[in-house]
Amino acid sequence: AQSVAQPEDQVNVAEGNPLTVKCTYSVSGNPYLFWYVQYPNRGLQFLLKYITGDNLVKGSYGFEAEFNKSQTSFHLKKPSALVSDSALYFCAVSLTGPRVDKLIFGTGTRLQVFP
């Protein structure tokens, strides 16, 4: 069965420092992986996806994610955090391969960026 795990409930980082939000996955077959962000009282906003190709995927708002097949990981990264990046981040895997709209989500990681 497909699943994702986000081992950290919360990540705290100072503004200007690099940030990493961790995600590991378990899939049968090729993984199709996503990151979404959720601000308070809002829906989910798409950040980036990995379907195939380069292991380093660049997305919205300066975020990027590194796909590591041997470690079955897809960690979200940003070189320099902003206070406005504080939000709830979800990693997800597609249930249906290239059809990227049926998703299994992790439990989320709350990112807190301090001034």
Added chain:
Amino acid sequence: ETGVTQSPTHLIKTRGQQVTLRCSSQSGHNTVSWYQQALGQGPQFIFQYYREEENGRGNFPPRFSGLQFPNYSSELNVNALELDDSALYLCASSGLNTEAFFGQGTRLTVV
């Protein structure tokens, strides 16, 4: 902001009642998916509608049902509401080979 709109934004219902939530998909998208997000949890896939037909279902009981209309808007119906149905219900629309675009959700409280 995505072009996906949901109504109402908030709703309070009594246990045993029935509820209908609505979603208008983004222009050009013919697929709508529904997710339930309980407090402190990630969204869980309920079902998907493609061209007015159910196209996949998650681990939810039959009292969760849906419809998709010719304009690709959608409804989620929940019968015999239970306290555990209290959650944020998210609708997402997608087109061919596009990622899912989410609405802002409907917060349902069952008392």
